[in-house]
Amino acid sequence: MITIVNLNPSIDKKYELSNIEKGKVIRARTVDNTAGGKGIHVANVATILGEDVLVTGFLGGKTGEFIEEKLNDHRIKNDFIKIQNPTRECLALITDDLTQTEILEPGPEVTEEEKAKFLKKYDELVQKSSIIVASGSTPKNISKDIYAKMICKASKVGKKFLLDTSGELLIKGIEAKPYLIKPNREELEMITGSYIVSEKDILMQIDKLNTIGIQCVIVSLGEEGSLVGYKGNKYRIQVPKIKAVNPVGSGDALVAGFAVGVKRGYSIKDTLILAAACGTANALEKETGFVRKEVVEKIIQEIKVDKI
Ligand code: ATP
DSSP states (O other): OEEEEESSOEEEEEEEOSOOOTTSOOOOSEEEEEEEOHHHHHHHHHHHTTOOEEEEEEEEHHHHHHHHHHHHHTTOOBOOEEESSOOEEEEEEEOTTOOEEEEEOOOOOOOHHHHHHHHHHHHHHHHHOSEEEEESOOOTTSOTTHHHHHHHHHHHTTOEEEEEOOHHHHHHHHHTOOSEEOOBHHHHHHHHTSOOOSHHHHHHHHHHHHHTTOSEEEEEOGGGOEEEEETTEEEEEEOOOOOOSOOTTHHHHHHHHHHHHHHTTOOHHHHHHHHHHHHHHHHTSSSTTOOOHHHHHHHHTTOEEEEO
16 A cells, blocks of 8 residues: 655635736636645656555534545545644636735644554655655644655555655654655755755765665756656666646655655656656646556657666
């Protein structure tokens, strides 16, 4: 089983409106509510690919109930810790000029007892899983070393931990040496404190991260594909040119494809191909964190992975 940790899920509310004017009443033409959070996107894509996954984290209030219902509707196995405070909502305002303005709530406070319950559940799930994925932010009063602690627990029992987060959570997580990290260019600059200009700069930083003990580093570069460091080798992934509809969540889809490839025992090359194809397939959809299996299968034929 693949366990996916999503500590700070949200109801993602997408509004379509003509324009945004400060201080005015704005009437939305449409509103669309979906279960959101980077881990939930990973779980959705891995489930679509036919893998046995379970998503966990914190859910509370009516918003939490909504997310649980949506996950069940999509047959995504879930086992969240129920908390007193309500799960957050995040708003995306899409105006006629097709720009997107986002308002992200910080997330609920979680009590010490709720945190302890989650960590107990995590220990149980680590035993049952071969791969653990943790994606995204955490509720506001969770300590920034939570992923680092979870990585140490997984590593002790030989389980692979894939970490896709940002900021302090990623910096502390790296210290615990997860199996994989997947920064984009911006996140790589943040964790290394260096300004990235060229491919050479990226490869140098990948090398440093591999050297400190992170086995697989994927730096995703949107339509330019990815650069990868794995067990002393470097790879360049090229993706086909597409007319992107919504690339948000492509990184999550890539992580899902990677986890599925590892779970199935694919070679590193085939794992990277599946991962990149999922990223590109997500960019072709309006829905965030969603792919069509037949589209992924078609794109797989068009991905190029070369050893550098
Ligand atoms: P998010 O945080 O929204 O999940 P990200 O910044 O982590 O995204 P990206 O680098 O944008 O991730 O995309 C991940 C992968 O998805 C890319 O490496 C590529 O394989 C694929 N991809 C993304 N955008 C495009 C695009 N416009 N055309 C083709 N492939 C794309």
